[in-house]
Amino acid sequence: MSTPTRTKRIGMIVPSSNTCLEPQTYRILGGRDDVTIHFTRIPVTRIALDDSSDNQFGRSVMREAAQLLATADVDVIAWNGTSGSWLGVDHDRELAAEITAATGVPATTSTLAYLAAFAAFDLARIALLTPYTADVNAAIASCYAENGIKVVADQGLGLSDNESFARVTEDELRPGSLELAAARPDALVYLCTNLYGAGLAAEVEKRTDVPVLDSVAVTLWHCLRLTGAPLLAPTWGRLLG
Numbered sequence: 001m002s003t004p005t006r007t008k009r010i011g012m013i014v015p016s017s018n019t020c021l022e023p024q025t026y027r028i029l030g031g032r033d034d035v036t037i038h039f040t041r042i043p044v045t046r047i048a049l050d051d052s053s054d055n056q057f058g059r060s061v062m063r064e065a066a067q068l069l070a071t072a073d074v075d076v077i078a079w080n081g082t083s084g085s086w087l088g089v090d091h092d093r094e095l096a097a098e099i100t101a102a103t104g105v106p107a108t109t110s111t112l113a114y115l116a117a118f119a120a121f122d123l124a125r126i127a128l129l130t131p132y133t134a135d136v137n138a139a140i141a142s143c144y145a146e147n148g149i150k151v152v153a154d155q156g157l158g159l160s161d162n163e164s165f166a167r168v169t170e171d172e173l174r175p176g177s178l179e180l181a182a183a184r185p186d187a188l189v190y191l192c193t194n195l196y197g198a199g200l201a202a203e204v205e206k207r208t209d210v211p212v213l214d215s216v217a218v219t220l221w222h223c224l225r226l227t228g229a230p231l232l233a234p235t236w237g238r239l240l241g
Contacts, residue, residue, distance in 0.1 A: 005034070007036055009035070010224075012025070013042060013062060013077070014081075015194065018081075020193065020194045021080055022037075027199075035227070042061050043061070045161070047160055048136070049135050049136060063099060063102050075226075076107065077099055078109060080219050081193055085143055085191060092112050096109060096112060110219045112222070113221065115149075116225070117213055122186075123149070123187050124149060128153070129176050130156045130192055131157040131159045131194075131195055132157070132159065134158070140154075141154060165195050170196060173197060174203075177204050181204060188211070190212070197212070198214040201238075212237050212238075213240075
C-alpha cells in the first residue's frame with residue numbers, strides 16, 4: 001500500500017494592516033488540498049523612507065514570528081512583504097538566513113521571490129505599478145538596478161498608509177496597467193502584497209501580451225517551488241504555472 005503524499009505547509013509572516021494577501025492567497029490556490037497556508041502577523045502600518053517605517057521590519061520581530069510558524073511544522077517560511085525592494089536585497093537575504101538558522105526551516109521573502117522569478121524567466125526590463133509614493137518607487141528602481149533589473153516605466157499611487165493599499169480597486173489599477181504595458185517591458189510588476197493585482201493578470205496579459213507578476217502570486221509561486229509542490233494556474237500570471 002502506497003504512503004499518502006504529505007500535504008505541504010507554507011508559513012507566511014504578514015504585515016498587520018494587510019487585508020489582501022490572506023484572502024487572495026486562498027483564491028489563487030482555489031480548491032487545492034495538497035498545500036495549506038498558515039499565517040502570523042507583525043506590526044506594519046506605514047510605508048515610507050524613514051527610520052520609523054524601516055524599524056517595522058526589524059529582524060528580532062521577524063525571527064519571533066518565524067519561530068511561532070515553525071511550531072506548526074511548516075515546510076517553508078516567507079516574509080510576505082516587499083520591504084526588501086527598498087531596504088535592499090542583502091537585507092532580505094540576511095533575514096531569510098537568520099530565519100532558517102533560528103527555525104531550521106527554508107525561508108524566503110517577496111523580494112527574493114521576485115528575483116527568483118526574474119532569473120527563472122529571463123526578465124531584465126520591468127514596468128512597476130505600486131501604491132507607494134514616488135520616493136519609495138525611486139528607491140525600488142535603484143535597488144533593482146543594483147541587481148540587474150531595469151525599471152523602464154513606473155507609476156505609484158502616492159499612498160503611505162498600508163491599510164489603504166487594499167482599498168485600491170481593479171478599475172483604478174487598469175488604466176495604469178495598460179499605460180505601463182505600452183512601454184513593452186519584459187513584465188508588468190504589481191509590487192505590494194496588499195494590492196489586489198493578481199485578478200487583473202489574465203486580462204492585462206490578453207490585452208497587451210505583456211506578462212504580469214503580482215506580489216501575492218509570485219510569493220506563493222516561490223513557496224510552492226521551494227516545497228516541490230505544483231505551481232499556479234496561468235490565470236494568475238502565465239509565467240507562474
